[in-house]
Amino acid sequence: MIRVYLVAGELSGDLLGSGLMRALKALHPDIAFRGVGGPRMQAEGLDSQIPLERLAIMGLVEVVRHLPALFGFRARLREDALAWQADIMVGIDYPDFNLRLARQLRATGMKTVHYVSPSVWAWRQGRVKGIRASVDRMLTFLPFEASFYRAHQVPVTFVGHPLAEELPLEDDREAARDKLGLSETVRVLAVLPGSRRQEIAFNAPTFRDAVALLRQRDPELQVVIPAANTQRRDELAALGMDQAGGFTVLDGLAWMAMTAADAVLLTSGTAALEAMLCHRPMVVAYRHGQVTHWMAQRLVKTPWISLPNLIAQEEIVPELIQDAATPEALAETLWPMLEHQAERQQIGERFRALHRQLQCGASERAARAVLEVVEHG
Secondary structure (H helix, E strand, O other): OEEEEEEEOOHHHHHHHHHHHHHHHHHOOOEEEEEEOOHHHHHOOEEEOOOHHHHOOOOHHHHHHOHHHHHHHHHHHHHHHHHHOOOEEEEEOOHHHHHHHHHHHHOOOOEEEEEOOOOOOOOOOOHHHHHHHHOOEEEEOOHHHHHHHHHOOOOEEEOOOHHHHHOOOOOOHHHHHHHHOOOOOOOEEEEEOOOOHHHHHHHHHHHHHHHHHHHHHOOOOEEEEEEOOHHHHHHHHHOOOOHHHOEEEEEOOHHHHHHHOOEEEEOOOHHHHHHHHOOOOEEEEEOOOHHHHHHHHHHOOOOOOOHHHHHHOOOOOOEEEHHHOOHHHHHHHHHHHHHOHHHHHHHHHHHHHHHHHHOOOHHHHHHHHHHHHHHHO
């Protein structure tokens, strides 16, 4: 029997962990799981030692306030993994907690793997030394992440991205428009101004004004906004970005909105990856506070901020950041994407190629890497 100690600290990690556990069971039926996980991982057979929500603490102030409890949980899990005589510890995301736990366990001789790279390639690259001391293998979603770790002598396996499995290579724009009640003959723009309150405050007014300029060129332009939650929906309405303002606001359904669209305007983050996997041309724009921007310019070490450009290692998505993100610049950059079908098709084919690159059975590849570490180190 192989004993696998898994620690997920958030619901997103619970989803990844359950897929990994299913793949591990398929490859090695004589296997046991213990650690921390949510309902999905428990349904796959995890004996969870701490409720997931006790670890899922967000925000600097909240984390600082809960530090004594988190230190206690980490000590408890260390002792539990050793007492259970685990063959390997797999930390799933949640890097500040999991990489420290992995380092403590690895010092005792236990094998360790971390699933989902922190953004060490983008900022605070010195952290890679601690990662090298903490893990026997890093599992990455994205190929440029694997290249970074190889350059820093950290054993790594690129496993692909689970989202690339969920979103189809052949998207159905007609079906998406039908479900959203949108005509096939109109131009459609999907707008995603962010999932956080500050992102809405800094970006949504500029996006709204860019839409107004685009509507001067095409009064029939349909604009769809998938709101992240009811709070964001209310904040958008206060800015006139609601039905009364000529916007179609959805409760979630981001993938459907992007699939239905001719082009997408969004802030950076996972949404840019999702738009790429929906094969839609996009403009990435981001504004934040001047102090934050000043700090980011000095800390971030990558030439691009959007995942499609980082994956391609070239600029295929326009990025308009801070002062460059004006309504005029956004409208001018978006209009050719909305107007020219040939340009949309060309970008769509490039995105499908990147989609194929990421679509390689992430859970199974991660499981094979975990078993390889157990057997060979």
